[in-house]
Amino acid sequence: KAGVTQTPRYLIKTRGQQVTLSCSPISGHRSVSWYQQTPGQGLQFLFEYFSETQRNKGNFPGRFSGRQFSNSRSEMNVSTLELGDSALYLCASSWVGGGEKLFFGSGTQLSVL
């Protein structure tokens, strides 16, 4: 059974650009969550999607957005990139979310220059 797949693995952008990250959950999982991981702030919750609906959102500016498709694949988008957006972005999937075990992808390492 394939795990959670995140693409691309590495990404380099410049300030002001936008970026789209992709996450394919484990087959059958309907919940996809996104986290930002930085050395200073640790793991911070971005948002969670279930059946194409955003159910919960963290404390990030509107430049961070996401969506989920009917096949449960998810994308997150960051517009007008800032240097502080450099981070490892992790996607996690589960059957229904919340108290369940999360299965994490290896992440996308975003560097903003």
Next chain:
Amino acid sequence: AQSVTQPDIHITVSEGASLELRCNYSYGATPYLFWYVQSPGQGLQLLLKYFSGDTLVQGIKGFEAEFKRSQSSFNLRKPSVHWSDAAEYFCAVGAEGYQKVTFGTGTKLQVIP
């Protein structure tokens, strides 16, 4: 709001020695509690989870954790550490029906020969 505190940023232990990583949580109701481990450049892997029942939980790789409601703690233990246990460990709290899982800031474990 739920929160998790891991007071130790970095811990060094000798191979073969015992290990205890501390975790304190804040949540109004009975929480789901998790310990995840992250190897460099990788996503997170679940070690163990607690929701109800026996307060001593057994996990993978020989780890265990004890839930103490009176102390709002969920400390992770291992009787004998192996060099391959060197990684970063995250405590997390979630709740049934509530999709956001909150992570602590992590404890980096170094294992010396």
